[in-house]
Amino acid sequence: MTDIRPLPHILKTKPYVPGGKLAGAKGPVVMLASNENPFGPNPLAIEAMREAATSVHVYPDPTYGALREAIAAAAGIKDANRIAxxxxxxxxxxxxxxxxxxPGDEILQTEHxxxxYAVSATAHGAACISVPETDLTAGANAILGxxxxxxxxxxxxxxxxxxxTMMSVEALAQLQDALPPHxxxxxxxxxxxYVGPDYEAAIRDLVDRRAxxxxxxxxxxxxxxxAARLGWAYLPQEIAETFQRIRGPFNVNSLAVAAGIASISDPAFIAMTRDHNSLWRTTMIDALNAMSLDTPVSHANFVIPDFGSAERAAAAHAFLKDRDILVRAIAGYGLPTRLRISVGSEEDNEAVLAALKDFTASR
Ligand SMILES: Cc1ncc(COP(=O)(O)O)c(C=O)c1O
Incomplete structure (x- = not known):
């Protein structure tokens, strides 16, 4: 025992539950639990990381200028200073x-x-408020409420x-207009x-529309x-400056920087992955619906069939696991009757569909 006590809101924080790995698998594992890219990294990114490996004794450029410029060029952003x-x-x-x-503040999110977001709100002492979705989709009225x-x-x-699911760009713009400025x-x-370049440009433009x-x-x-751990944000100037105050000076490692620059500068790899995803997402949704596992339209790289009850979803999860296929249970997201299945390689998608066909034939 120790007298060192964490802040009360830290003790209230429930850690994020990751997709996990399959322990004790009998053969090759079909990993469809974490929405990863079935093609792996872009070969140009692998090569860039190899090259960067020889210089990891040197701290990265703390401004990350080259990476931010590459992101700006690819995303059509004029001012790279507003990228973090x-x-x-x-x-x-x-x-x-x-x-x-x-403490005393609220973070707002939708039902699923x-x-x-909730982990972060609680960890900083803020309350996390969830508003209902309709047909598994966020809506402006509920959010504003x-x-x-x-x-x-x-x-x-x-x-x-x-x-x-997703809101349309028009609905996002209406929500943006109606949100109070605080x-x-x-x-x-x-x-x-996975939606496409027009949508990427549209949400970039929403940042420029309001501060x-x-x-x-x-x-x-x-x-x-x-696994390289790399993200970015496009922010209004004032928010970018605030963000830079607390960002760790070397929060992104040099291998991630090299990989990020190579990857974002190669739209062909992104288009190839998106095309594969769109094709297989439709195939999977159709096949799952044909098994009477209600599967809504998805705009991302995963699908969420409904097994009708929490027990049947848990049984399907275990059945797949027994065949070395790992998908994601989403009861923790308020969706106990569904499982989330990432769109994987052709082989992996066929394996999960064949296994679910066997499952639904028997139960
Ligand atoms: C909606 C959403 N946001 C953010 C993340 C965080 O991704 P990362 O920290 O790997 O960039 C994820 C990961 O699954 C996600 O699904």
């Missing part, structure tokens, strides 16, 4: 919360939001994880590339760099 980079986009969630919310004088940040993943609107675009909007992005999904 981070160790995964999780760090952006934490740093924004740290900057703007504390990505769980790091949840705003109070204490609301500091609205976190909205669009497309959302784990539902895969609320920071954070559009989490972790899956934006209270931030867009955050990640290299963990379509870029296939989840």
């Amino acid at each position: 980079v981070s160790s995964g986009s999780d760090e952006i969630i934490h740093l924004l919360t740290q900057c703007y919310a504390g 939001a990505f769980s790091m 949840g705003v109070s004088e204490h609301t500091k940040i609205l976190f909205l993943a669009n497309p959302n994880n784990p539902t895969g 609320v920071l609107f954070v559009i989490d675009g972790a899956y934006a590339e 209270n909007t931030v867009m955050m992005r990640t290299f963990s999904k379509i870029h296939g760099l989840a």
Whole structure:
């Protein structure tokens, strides 16, 4: 025992539950639990990391100028000074919360939001308020109904994880106009590339439309760099300056910098992954619906079939695990009757569909 006591809100914080790994697998594991890129990293990023490895005894450039310029060029952002980079986009969630919310404040999210928003709110002593979704989709009216004088940040993943649903750009703009100016609107675009370049440009433009909007992005999904831990945000000038005050001076490592520059400068790899994803997402949704596992339209790189009951979903999870196939249980997101299945390689997608066909034939 020790007399050293954490702050009360730290003790209240429930740690994030990751997708996990499959222990004791009999053969090759089909990993469809964490929305990773089935093609791995871009070969150009691997080569860039190899080269950068020889210089890891030298601290990275603390301004991350080259990486920010590469992101700006790829994303059509004029002022690279308004881009911040981070160790995964999780760090952006934490740093924004740290900057703007504390005890007595509220963070706003929707019913089935990505769980790091609540983790971060609680860890900083703020309350996390969730408003209902309709048909698994966030809506402006419900969100506005949840705003109070204490609301500091609205976190909205669009497309959302784990539902895969999204609000239209028009609806986002209407929400943005109706939000009171004291609320920071954070559009989490972790899956934006799967929607396409027009959508990426549209959410970038929303940041320029009003001084209270931030867009955050990640290299963990379509870029296939989840373990490199690299995220970024496009921020209004004043918010960018506030963010820089508390960012660790070397929060992104040099291997991630090299990989990020190579990957974001190669739109062909991103387009190839997006095309594969779109094709297989449709195939998987159709196949799952044909098995009477109701699967809504998804705009991301995963799908969420409904097994009708929490027991049947848990049984399907265990059945797949027994075949060395790992998918994500999402009861913790208020979706106990569904499982989240990432769109993987052709082989992995076929394996999970074949296994679920066997499961549904027997139960
Ligand atoms: C909606 C959303 N935002 C942010 C993240 C964080 O990703 P990372 O910290 O790997 O950039 C994830 C990861 O799953 C996510 O689904």
